Amino acid sequence: MELIQLRDTDDVAIANTDLPAGREASSGSRTVTTRQDVPRGHKVAVRPVPAGAAVHRYGQVIGFAGRNIAAGEHVHLHNLEYREFDRAYEFSVDAREEEILPVERQATFQGYRRSDGRVGTRNYLGVLTSVNCSATAAKHIARQMQFSGVLDDFPHVDGVVALTHGTGCGMAPDGEGIGVLRRVMRGYLSHPNFAGFLVLGLGCEDNQIVKLTGEAVLRPDLPVVSATIQELGGTAKTVREGVARLTDMLPDANRARRETTPASELILGTNCGGSDSYSGLTANPALGAAVDLLVRHGGTGIVGETPEIYGTEHLLVRRAANREVGEKLLRRIDWWKDYTAKNGGSMDNNPSPGNKAGGLTTILEKSLGAVAKGGTTTLREVVEYAESVTSKGFVFMDTPGYDPVSVTGIVAGGANIVCFTTGRGSAFGCKPVPSLKLATNTPLYEHMSEDMDINCGGIVDGGQTVEAVGREIFERVLRVASGEATKSEALDYGDEEFVPWHLGTVM
Structure with missing residues (x-):
């Protein structure tokens, strides 16, 4: 063909x-x-x-x-x-009540049931920085834990993740910018893939630890300790103390055991990056089919990247559970139009050069392929960036299109597994959550076989159907959620991909 x-x-x-x-x-x-x-x-x-x-x-x-x-x-x-044109918004005309399988018929996976009822797919300790100034010390702590051999005696702990970022100071102490940062950080502090945390600051930053942790809702079985470099007497002392405090957490963290859990406890985050013309033919619709399956089994699928569904919002509002949900989505689209205009940009500043080399021409074309990741079920809710996702079914989260920022928000919202589609070969991982990489075409899969988990190219060149590949993705998601390592985990991706969305003025 x-x-x-x-x-x-x-x-x-x-x-x-x-x-x-x-x-x-x-x-x-x-x-x-x-x-x-x-x-x-x-x-x-x-x-x-x-x-x-x-x-x-x-x-x-x-x-x-x-x-x-x-x-x-x-x-x-x-x-x-690209040109703007009018679209008809027909709210909820395609919404329907899906048949959800009873619990006894749902697929299962082996997960970590936490004291608040949520289920993790991994079991990490974390070092979360309040400010960029403590990032180096946090990385030293995580590296010492990883390479000292102390983790060898605790096989049920997956590792120590340093969640560092480039902000936390030089910003207004109140308002949207610091509010978004703290929402992300609180989402990670409450994430079921963590068994304990050290929150590390410098001491004099705008993003004070007491403001961050004091308003966080933490589960009873999660130890969280905090410290600042200025309080502890410098970097070297901080690293020694940080290693000691995390080492004290290891015995309790190691007691966690996986147990059989229904697929309804899975929150699947989806993202696409380095797209091509095959994205909308193979990997994205196949991932959408997997999301449909997960929804039928009682689970949740999240789609984000608002700038990359621009031009398809009229299709999504048709699937909105009610008018209120549809109007929430349109308000976020309007926010983005205003945001890009204020910054001298355009909603058509995408596709990227790599997307264009892969055959995509306008944001409208890219969006029509990208939105397929959400499958066909009813849009149950629209949430803001890093907002906790509590609805079951298909949910949209307002995130930027930049992959690490988008997935950081989706994980903060509660995703405990991620599927990432690519047609050009994006390199990505997102600790503490495993990320499956889905190749849109066979040449890419073969060329980057050590990075790609699933080849979706057979839909166009191997006689496979979208539904069959969707089933393959769903079954792999269950195995990975149960502990099977992904290619990005084997390559140790994920430490540098914690990138909270930076909003507001840098002072």
Whole structure:
């Protein structure tokens, strides 16, 4: 199959191989002759499109013809452009009550049941910094714990994670910026994948530890100790004391044991990065099928990246459980329009150069592929960045499109496992939560086999169905949630990917 055309009404098809100029290529009963060389994954016009007319893919508008486009032409940055256009918002017309399997029929995994009832998929100790100034000391503490051999006697502890970041001071002591930072940090402090914490500061920062921990809701079985470098007498003393305090936590942390738990306790975070034209054909819809399965088993699936669902909000509000949920989403879209305008940007500043090299042209096209990660079930709730997710089913979280910032918010919201789709080869992990990497195409999977967990490329080149690959993803999620290591965990990714969203003025 040289061309992939999803719907008869689409004006473009995707080249499934490099097509030289003058090549006859077909998709079903439709055949065109290419007028230029068309790289694999890029778009070919299957019918003439006059200048100014809408161009369709997925049965939706992905942009407008910048000039007359002839059948067989390569359609990309030189002749397809982004424009705003009106969309009809039909609230909740596709919402439905899903059939949720009874607990006795739900799939299960082996998880850590915590005293507050939540379930972890890993068992870590954490060093959480209140400010950038304590980041180096926190990393030294985690490294000493990791390489000293002290963890060898505690096989049920997965390790020590240093959660460091670049802010915490030089900001208003109250308001949106520090509020978002503290919401992220409290989300990690309450995360079921942690068995204990050292919260480490400098001492004089805006983000005072007492303000952070004093308002956090912590479970009864979670030891949390705090310290500052200034209080302890400098960096070296802080590292020694930090190692001692975490070492004291190890015996209790090591007593945790996995137990059989229904899949309804899983909160699956989804994200896509380094996308290509195959993302919306293979990995994203397959992940959406896995989310649908998880919802049927009583679990939760989270989609974020608001700038990367822009242009598809009219499809999501159709699935909103009620008008209030749909309007929440539209308010977040309006916030982003205002936010980008204030900063001299545009909602079409995406796709990235790598996305464009992979065949994506406009944010509308990228969004239509990205939103497929959310499957087909009813949109139950819309939450703000790093807000605790308490609803079951499909949930949308307002996050930026930048991968580490997005996933940091999703994990702070409670995700205990993540699936990350990529068509270009993103390198990513997100301790303390395991992250599965889903390749959109077979050449990428084979080229980066030590980084990719699942190949979704068989949907276009191996006769697999979206549903079958979705089932494969769902079953792998259960195994990883039970302790099976992902490729990113084997490569020790995740320490540098804790990146809270920085809002507000740097003073």
